[in-house]
Amino acid sequence: MNSIDFVKNTLTFWDKITPIDRRLIMDNIALLHYKKGTHIYHTELDCMGILIVKSGELRVYLLSEDGRDITLYRLTPGEVCVLSASCVLKNITFDVHIDAEQDSELLLLNANFFQELYNKNIYVENFASKLTIRRFSEVMWAMQQILFMSFDKRLALFLLNESKKNNSDIIYLSHEQIAKYVSSAREVVSRMLKYFSNEGIVKLSRGQVILLDKAKLEKIL
Amino acid sequence: MNSIDFVKNTLTFWDKITPIDRRLIMDNIALLHYKKGTHIYHTELDCMGILIVKSGELRVYLLSEDGRDITLYRLTPGEVCVLSASCVLKNITFDVHIDAEQDSELLLLNANFFQELYNKNIYVENFASKLTIRRFSEVMWAMQQILFMSFDKRLALFLLNESKKNNSDIIYLSHEQIAKYVSSAREVVSRMLKYFSNEGIVKLSRGQVILLDKAKLEKIL
Numbered sequence: 001m002n003s004i005d006f007v008k009n010t011l012t013f014w015d016k017i018t019p020i021d022r023r024l025i026m027d028n029i030a031l032l033h034y035k036k037g038t039h040i041y042h043t044e045l046d047c048m049g050i051l052i053v054k055s056g057e058l059r060v061y062l063l064s065e066d067g068r069d070i071t072l073y074r075l076t077p078g079e080v081c082v083l084s085a086s087c088v089l090k091n092i093t094f095d096v097h098i099d100a101e102q103d104s105e106l107l108l109l110n111a112n113f114f115q116e117l118y119n120k121n122i123y124v125e126n127f128a129s130k131l132t133i134r135r136f137s138e139v140m141w142a143m144q145q146i147l148f149m150s151f152d153k154r155l156a157l158f159l160l161n162e163s164k165k166n167n168s169d170i171i172y173l174s175h176e177q178i179a180k181y182v183s184s185a186r187e188v189v190s191r192m193l194k195y196f197s198n199e200g201i202v203k204l205s206r207g208q209v210i211l212l213d214k215a216k217l218e219k220i221l
Numbered sequence: 222m223n224s225i226d227f228v229k230n231t232l233t234f235w236d237k238i239t240p241i242d243r244r245l246i247m248d249n250i251a252l253l254h255y256k257k258g259t260h261i262y263h264t265e266l267d268c269m270g271i272l273i274v275k276s277g278e279l280r281v282y283l284l285s286e287d288g289r290d291i292t293l294y295r296l297t298p299g300e301v302c303v304l305s306a307s308c309v310l311k312n313i314t315f316d317v318h319i320d321a322e323q324d325s326e327l328l329l330l331n332a333n334f335f336q337e338l339y340n341k342n343i344y345v346e347n348f349a350s351k352l353t354i355r356r357f358s359e360v361m362w363a364m365q366q367i368l369f370m371s372f373d374k375r376l377a378l379f380l381l382n383e384s385k386k387n388n389s390d391i392i393y394l395s396h397e398q399i400a401k402y403v404s405s406a407r408e409v410v411s412r413m414l415k416y417f418s419n420e421g422i423v424k425l426s427r428g429q430v431i432l433l434d435k436a437k438l439e440k441i442l
Contacts, residue, residue, distance in 0.1 A: 062368070091358055093362075122343055122347060126347055130350065132350075133313060133354065136353065136356075137312055137315055139361070143364050144285070146368065147283070148289060
């Protein structure tokens with residue numbers, strides 16, 4: 001799909017704005033390329049605008065003063081990142097970081113123009129609010145995993161979800177990466193994976209985790 | 222202030238709805254009284270509607286299967302609780318509990334009528350969305366306290382040491398001075414002290430911090 005169609009399909013307020021604004025949107029959209037691992041955004045540094053994931057994957061996370069990292073959610077193609085425009089959104093007072101988890105193509109609708117649209121068109125404001133509230137729910141889910149679930153359950157759930165998401169029993173992630181996604185330490189992940197592998201639930205090899213016994217993994221939940 | 226004025230002042234979409242709807246709102250509002258400690262609401266049990274705190278205090282929290290309790294935020298007079306109408310809000314998929322922390326008078330706009338308003342009037346939808354996003358920010362702050370314990374520990378330790386040093390439960394320091402001693406920003410200190418005072422740990426007054434519950438303060442360490 002070309003960028004124009006992609007934008008039309010994603011910005012659900014498209015029919016609620018004037019033809020002039022539609023053209024202005026296209027004029028104010030930039031196609032950005034980020035290599036895997038790039039730090040794209042931090043609230044305190046800049047106000048970027050609305051990001052539409054065209055390809056690849058983004059990770060939105062919290063970072064503590066002492067460098068601890070909590071994954072809030074990930075964004076895949078077709079999803080829109082609103083927190084990269086938190087300067088525009090009213091009532092958002094927390095800081096997030098955004099990284100490219102994969103080589104990613106992003107469409108950026110710049111903050112200034114989005115601010116204009118947001119201020120003059122309640123449907124645009126509503127679009128942003130609804131997306132933000134959806135993220136709120138995702139964040140609450142992630143928080144409940146971290147605060148309420150024992151770690152073996154968290155890791156089991158993560159492995160099953162990844163396998164389902166990619167429709168594969170091989171998960172191509174390092175222990176380091178998994179630790180980030182489940183908001184834990186690499187050592188903790190490695191120890192639990194070692195335990196899973198001793199139990200014959202998974203097989204570990206360089207940069208991948210192979211699920212051998214999903215039934216057993218589901219029993220852990 | 223009587224209930225009618227209270228409602229008008231709180232529901233900021235008042236000017237954006239028809240006179241008939243305004244009357245219908247008043248017809249669909251009930252004044253409820255809850256004794257301190259009452260469990261008012263749980264997502265899974267019912268869909269209550271919009272709650273306006275007229276007097277007293279509400280606590281909105283998460284509860285884990287094994288009974289662990291995480292306070293998300295508290296609501297004081299004049300504040301509106303939207304999560305008690307999460308059945309109406311789109312994209313809210315998590316469960317919360319709400320208790321009365323004090324004897325409380327609440328105005329309840331019932332869910333069915335609010336749903337009608339919400340569906341037909343984008344300003345009403347927008348009102349609910351904005352409130353939800355504000356709560357999102359409060360929740361994120363609370364979560365960061367829980368997940369990134371670093372700063373509240375530093376401040377708790379400082380307060381306990383000062384108290385011990387001066388052999389007094391009153392610490393005669395401005396937030397500015399405390400910020401210097403713990404090498405942080407005044408805003409950060411003020412926010413954390415506000416949090417401590419909401420938790421009943423300290424009492425704040427001009428140029429002093431009074432320690433009310435040192436046991437609780439020590440638990441933070």
